[in-house]
Amino acid sequence: xxxxxxxxxxxxxxxxxxxxxxxxxxxxxxxxxxxxxxxxxxxxxxxxxxxxxxxxxxxxxxxxxxxxxxxxxxxxxxxxxxxxxxxxxxxxxxxxxxxxxx
Numbered sequence: 141x142x143x144x145x146x147x148x149x150x151x152x153x154x155x156x157x158x159x160x161x162x163x164x165x166x167x168x169x170x171x172x173x174x175x176x177x178x179x180x181x182x183x184x185x186x187x188x189x190x191x192x193x194x195x196x197x198x199x200x201x202x203x204x205x206x207x208x209x210x211x212x213x214x215x216x217x218x219x220x221x222x223x224x225x226x227x228x229x230x231x232x233x234x235x236x237x238x239x240x241x242x
Contacts, residue, residue, distance in 0.1 A: 149206075151206060151210060153202075153203060153206060154203045154206045154207050154210075157199050157200070157203050161196065194232040197230075197232050198232050198233060201231070201232075201233075204227070204241075208225055212225070224242060225242060226240070226241075226242050227240070227241050227242070228240035228241070
């Protein structure tokens with residue numbers, strides 16, 4: 141029921157963002173594999189976890205309400221529990237000042 145009512149506004153943007161991030165990762169890997177000469181030099185760098193870009197962080201932060209809403213509504217229906225999420229961290233849209241949300 142929830143997904144039928146709110147798919148376009150809450151769930152679809154989250155799914156699209158995840159697909160774009162996955163596509164970017166595939167493209168980076170394909171380009172990396174295509175350049176065998178540079179592959180050895182970049183291998184160690186590629187294995188390390190890459191920090192998300194400011195754009196990635198903003199996109200993920202914008203999707204948080206839809207993600208949490210979907211998960212927590214499901215859990216509430218299944219358990220009868222109420223949930224509260226507290227989070228905080230650097231906010232790229234506010235000069236990386238620490239922001240909190242609930």
